[in-house]
Amino acid sequence: MSRLKGELIVTGNGNKRALAAMSGGVDSSAAVRLLLDQGYSCGGAVMKLASDEENDAVRDAGLAADRLGIDFYVFDFSAEFKEKVMDSFVNTYLSGGTPNPCVECNRYLKFGAFLDKARELGYEYIATGHYVRKEYCGESGRWLLKRAADRAKDQSYVLYSLTQDQLAHTIFPAGEKSKAEIRDIVAAGGLADPSKPESQDICFIPDGRYADFIIRRSGEQKKGEIRMSDGTYLGEHKGLINYTVGQRKGIGVSYSEPLFVIDKNISENILILGTKDELVCNSLIAGDVNYIPFDKPDKPFECTAQTRYHQREAECTVYPLENNCARVEFHSPHTAVSKGQAVVFYDGDYVVGGGTILG
Template sequence: MQKRVLVAMSGGVDSSVAALLLQRQGYEVAGATFELFDGCSEDNTGDARRVCERLGIPHFVFDYRERFSKGVLDYFIHGYQNGETPNPCIACNKTIKFGAFSEDAERLGFDFISTGHYAGVRFDRQSGQFWLLRSQQERKDQSYVLYHLSQEQLSRLLLPIDRYSKAEVREIAAQAGLPVFSKSDSQDICFVPDGDYAGFITRYTGEIPQEGDYLDDNGTVIGRHKGVLYYTIGQRRGLGIALGVKRTVSHLDPVSNTVTLSDDSAVYTDRLFADDLRMTDDSTPERPFPCTAKIRYAHRPASATVHPLGNGSVQVQFAQPQRAVTKGQAVVFYEGDRVLGGATIR
C-alpha cells in the first residue's frame, strides 16, 4: 500500500518541487495551502492549486487565521511591545505547520507531512533516533527554525529538496512544466512584506508608537527616538541622531520608553540565558554539554557550553563574546551538522 503524504504548499517553487519529488518516489501525494490572515495573497493559493492540477493531485485549503492570529501575530506584536525581537517563522512552525497542519494531516489519514524547508531528517540506527540535520545547501540552511521538533514530529516529516541547490530545484520545476518555476523567493515575513514591522504593528493595533528619550551609558538624555518598536539590539543605522561618533542600540526599556546608545563594544557578551528548552531527542538535560550555538538565523555557529538550570531554562556560555544577543530570538544548539535543540533568549 502506498504511503500517503500531505505537502504544505505555499505556492512557491520549493514546496511545489517537494510534491513532485515525493510523487516520483512513489508516495500518494496531496497538497495543502493555508489561509493565515486577512489580505493573504490569493495568488499563492492559486499558484499552489495550479501546481497540484499539473501533478494530478488533490489540493486542500485550510483556514488557520484564528490560530495564526493568536499564536503568531499576537506573539510577534507582544514581543516588540516588550522590547524583544521575536522570530515569527519559528512561532508559525510551532503553531501552524507542525501544529494545526500536522493535526489535520493525521485526521485525514496521511502518514507523513512534507515542507519545502532546506534541512535534513535521518534515522540513526545506533541511537534509534531521528536526527534533524543542517542543510546540505549551506547558504539555504533552515534548520535553525526547526529546532523545536520532537521525535514524533521528525518521524512523520519528509524534506525531499535538501539534496538540491536552488538552481537545481528551479530546473526540476521547469522541466516538469510547473508554472511556478521562475517565481521569486519571498524575502520578508509573510505578513510584513515591506519589512516595516513598526508600521504593521501600528496598523494592526491602532496604537501609535510614542517618542521617547535616547540615553547614554550614564542615563543622560542625548536625544529623542521615534518609538521603541523601531529599534533592536545591535542596530547602528537609522537612528536619526548625529552624535559625532558611531553609536549602537544596547538596551531597550519599553516601560520607561527609553533607548540606550553605546559604543559597539557594549553589545558583546559571552553568555546568555534562555528558557522553553526543546531538545530534538526529547531529553531533559541535567548536565552541561558542549555544542556550537547560533543566536539568530544568519549567525555563524560559535563554540559554547549549555548549562541546564532546571524548569526548561539554560545558561549558554560562549568561548568568545558574541555580538547583539537579542531577547526573543532563539539560540539553537548543534553537534556538527546535527541539531540538538534550542531555547528562547531572555
C-alpha cells in the same frame, strides 16, 4: 474554480500517503514531484493564514497540484495564525524583544495544526519544501535534524523546536538538493515559475514596515528619551518599537563614534545606546528549550550556537536549568544577541536543540 473551502480537486494514487504543504512556489512544488518519484501517494494543501490575504498562493498551488495530479485542499488557519504568530510578534516587540515569527509559525502551524489536519484526512506523513535533512539513530531510537546539503540554503535554524513525533512524520524532499536542482525540477514539469523570487520579508508584513503594522494593532507609541548607557541624554526617540538591539542607522543622533542600540528600558520608555564593544556579551539565558537527540541533559555540554539566522556559529557551553531553561556561555565574546530571537545549538551539521533568548 474555487479552492477556498478545502474541497478535493484531483485524486492521486499509491501506498505511502504524504500531504505536502504547498505555497505555489518553487520549493514546495518540487518537493511533491520528488515524493511522487519515490512512490508516495501525495496530496497537497495550502495554508490560508490571513483572512484578508490575496489568493495568489492558493491559485498557484492549485495549478501545481492540477499538473501533478494530486489531491488538493485549502486549510484556513487564519485564527490560529493571528493568535500564535501575529499577536505574539506584536507582544514581543512591545515588551522590548525582537521576535522571530517564522519559528512560531513552524512550531504551531506548519508542524502543529497542519500535521493534525493531515492525520484527520488519513495521511501518515506531511512534507515541506524546507532545506533540511533528518536521520534516524538506531542506537538512541531518536530522529535527528540535520543541516541541508546546500549549506547556503539551510533552514534548520527555524526548525529547532520540532518534536520526535513531528520529525517521525515529516519528509523533507528538498534537503539533499541544491536550489539549482530544485529550479530544474519545477521547470521540467511546468509546476511553477523557476525564476520566481523568494520571499525576503515577513509574510504578513510584505512592505517591511514593522512599526506601522504594530501601531495599527496596538496604537500609537509614545516618544521618549535616548540615553547613553551611562545616562547621558542624547535626544528623543520616535517610539521603542522602531528600534532593534544592534541597530546603528536611522537612530537620529550624532556622536563622536558610532553608536548602537544596546537595550530598551520599557518601564521608563528609554532607548539606550552604546558603543560596539557594549553589544558584546559572554552569556545568555534561553527559555522554552527543546532538545532533539536526547531528553533534557543532566549535565553541561559543549557545542556551537547561532543567535541569528545564517549567522556564523560560535563555540559555547550549554548549562541546563530548571523550568525548561538553559544558560549559554560563549567561549569568546559574542554579538547579535537579542531578546525574543532564537538560539540554536549545533553539533557539526546536527541540530542539538534551541530556545528563545530571554536575556
